[in-house]
Each structure stands twice: as structure tokens, then as C-alpha cells.
Amino acid sequence: MSWTWFHKWGSPKWFYALAGRLQPWLALAAALLLAVGVVWGLAFAPPDYQQGNSFRIIYIHVPAAMLAQSCYVLMALAGVVSLVWKMKVADIAIHCAAPVGASMTALALLTGAIWGKPTWGAWWVWDARLTSMLILLFLYAGVIALGNAIGNRDSAGKACAVLSIVGVVNIPIIKYSVQWWSTLHQGATFSLTEKPAMPAEMWLPLLFTVLGFYCLFGAVLLARMRLALLQREARSGWAQAAVRQALGGGLAP
Amino acid sequence: MNPQRKQRLYIIIGLVAAVGAAVALALSALQQNINLFYTPTQIANGEAPMGTRIRAGGMVEKGSLVRSSDSLQVRFVVTDFNKSVAITYRGILPDLFREGQGIVALGKVGTDGVVVADEVLAKHDEKYMPPEVNKALKDGKLAQAEP
Numbered sequence: 001m002s003w004t005w006f007h008k009w010g011s012p013k014w015f016y017a018l019a020g021r022l023q024p025w026l027a028l029a030a031a032l033l034l035a036v037g038v039v040w041g042l043a044f045a046p047p048d049y050q051q052g053n054s055f056r057i058i059y060i061h062v063p064a065a066m067l068a069q070s071c072y073v074l075m076a077l078a079g080v081v082s083l084v085w086k087m088k089v090a091d092i093a094i095h096c097a098a099p100v101g102a103s104m105t106a107l108a109l110l111t112g113a114i115w116g117k118p119t120w121g122a123w124w125v126w127d128a129r130l131t132s133m134l135i136l137l138f139l140y141a142g143v144i145a146l147g148n149a150i151g152n153r154d155s156a157g158k159a160c161a162v163l164s165i166v167g168v169v170n171i172p173i174i175k176y177s178v179q180w181w182s183t184l185h186q187g188a189t190f191s192l193t194e195k196p197a198m199p200a201e202m203w204l205p206l207l208f209t210v211l212g213f214y215c216l217f218g219a220v221l222l223a224r225m226r227l228a229l230l231q232r233e234a235r236s237g238w239a240q241a242a243v244r245q246a247l248g249g250g251l252a253p
Numbered sequence: 254m255n256p257q258r259k260q261r262l263y264i265i266i267g268l269v270a271a272v273g274a275a276v277a278l279a280l281s282a283l284q285q286n287i288n289l290f291y292t293p294t295q296i297a298n299g300e301a302p303m304g305t306r307i308r309a310g311g312m313v314e315k316g317s318l319v320r321s322s323d324s325l326q327v328r329f330v331v332t333d334f335n336k337s338v339a340i341t342y343r344g345i346l347p348d349l350f351r352e353g354q355g356i357v358a359l360g361k362v363g364t365d366g367v368v369v370a371d372e373v374l375a376k377h378d379e380k381y382m383p384p385e386v387n388k389a390l391k392d393g394k395l396a397q398a399e400p
Binding site for chain 2: 048083122162166187199
């Protein structure tokens, strides 16, 4: 098996160029998918027979919650790459993904609370799903704080990678909490193996917003990573050339 | 993959496995405390502590809801289709509270086995449905039952 393709991704110059090519397409896809999904979900999808219109918050809540977990898994994978292959790009990925994942987790908790009040009758309950999600938010906060607290860049990267990898144990707990324990939170809305337990005109807009959130995440992450790469590689020739090109070549070196 | 990288990868896999095992042990030890509520079977078997605030959860039995005519006092029975337990509550029920719906009630178990609740939360499932579909389903069931 050849590992060249893999090591190519680890090269900051190559990554910067490829991310630059991918990013506008992801941003465009995110804008289209989110526009269609949000308008369809909020205005045209039928209301729920029990909850009425308040169920529509699902079109934000579920994508945010899914992305919050996926983002952490991505950080854990980047952590493995960082520790095993010592790639700088992986450290940067953790550093740039953590705030985005934290805001998604906060969004999921916030929309969940807003949804919980009219349906369950409580903003917050200490059930297994909600609590494990809160722990995920703390894990994100830990990664962000750790990255900023350690001055040495390599040690900070190593510490964040270890915390990301260890924290990934929480992800299956979040996923299966509604099956392992009796919780107030209902079961999974989407699963890969089964058809969703609602009609297509309700889950199709949800699929659009979920994919839209993922594309938005990809675009935001790549934009953040490109900037971080430029800052980190500011002294190298390719970074200076890239900055000069971005400024229209008007600046003398 | 060179041997050094392979070794680091094994260390990481070992680390995750160890942390996972530790968390699994801790969670299984805390099993009872993580459950949000006691099921009617657990309460009927005396697993729920008497005199302290607990949560009781289950399905509201069809036709069991009795409202007081002059106050907000209500009495209903929740079941897990095995055992059932009576709950009394004074206050406003959540919008989603109805017979056949899952609920969680916070309160104390009395000596007579009745839970005196001071808070009732409604549970819902992931089966979202437009109102017309629900109506059609109900009509279909009625049509089947009638002839």
C-alpha cells in the first residue's frame, strides 16, 4: 500500500492549495442546501400532529447535534494523525475545528432547551443524553483552553491531540445514551440502516439542512485552517507567495 | 508504516481502550443513578426508595385520567405494560400530556404505592407525523374496527 497520497495531505503548501480549490464549492453547496432546507422545513413541511409548529426546530437542532459529534470524531482522528505521523496540518485541524464544534454543541443545547420547554415542560433535565452532550461542550472547552494555555506550539498540539483522542469515548455514550438508559430524550431521528419514522416531506428538508450544515462546517474549517497555515508558515516562500498573490501582487517583497 | 509509527499507533489504541474500559465500568456501576426515572415495575418491586423524591416514568394508561371538578388535582395511572402505578398531581399538565403518551413525574412514593408528583414532564418519540396522516391512521383504525 502506498502512503504517498496521505503524506501529500500533510504538506502545508499542498493542503493550502487544495483547500483553496475545495472551499468555494463547499460554501456554495452549503448556501444552496441550507436555503432550500430551511425554507422548506420552516415554511412548507407539515406541522407535527402532537407538537404543531414547535417541532420545526428539529431542522436546526438535529444538524447541529450531529455535527457537534462528527466534529469531535474528526478532531480525534486528527489527534491520531498528529501523534503517530507528527503532521502539523493535523494539529492545525484540531486547533481550528474546536471552536466550530463548541459552537455547534452550544447551538444544539440551546435549541434543545427551547424545544424542551413547550414539549417536555422543562428547559433542562439531567437525563443521560443531555448530560453527555453538556460533557461534550466541556471537552471542547478543555481542548480550546489547553491549546491556548500552553505556550510551546508542539506541546500544545500534543496535549490537545491526547485530550481529543481520550474524549472520543464520550461520543458512543451520547449516541447510545437513549438506548442504554431510560431518558426523557427520544430515540435517534436519523440512522444509516433504517428508514426515518416520519414521512418524506418531513425528513427530506432535514436531510438538506444536515448536509448543508456539514458543507458549511467544511467551508468554515478549511477557511480557518488556511489562515492558520499562512500564519504558521509566514516565513516560508510559498506562504509569502500566496499572500502576495492574494493581495494582487502589488506589494514588493 | 515504519515501526516507530506503528508503535505509537498501538499506544494510542491501548490508551483509548483503557479509558473506554474505565468509563464503561464507572457507568455500569452508576447504572441506576443515570436512569432518569424508575419504571412502574421497579416501583412495584420496591426498588424505588420510599420518602425521597424520585422520578417515575411510563405510559399514561388509556381512560385512567381523572380530573377533579373543583381544583387542578389530577390522578392517572402510568404503565410499562407489565406493572402500573398511580400518580396524583396538582398543577398544570404540559401540552403534550395525553392518555397513551409517555410521561415522567417527579414526586414521592407514599406507603400506599401512589406517587404524589410535584412536576410532570411529557415524553415524545421520534415518530413525527403531519396531523392529516394521524387523522387518516385513526380513521383507518376506526373503519377496521366498525364492520
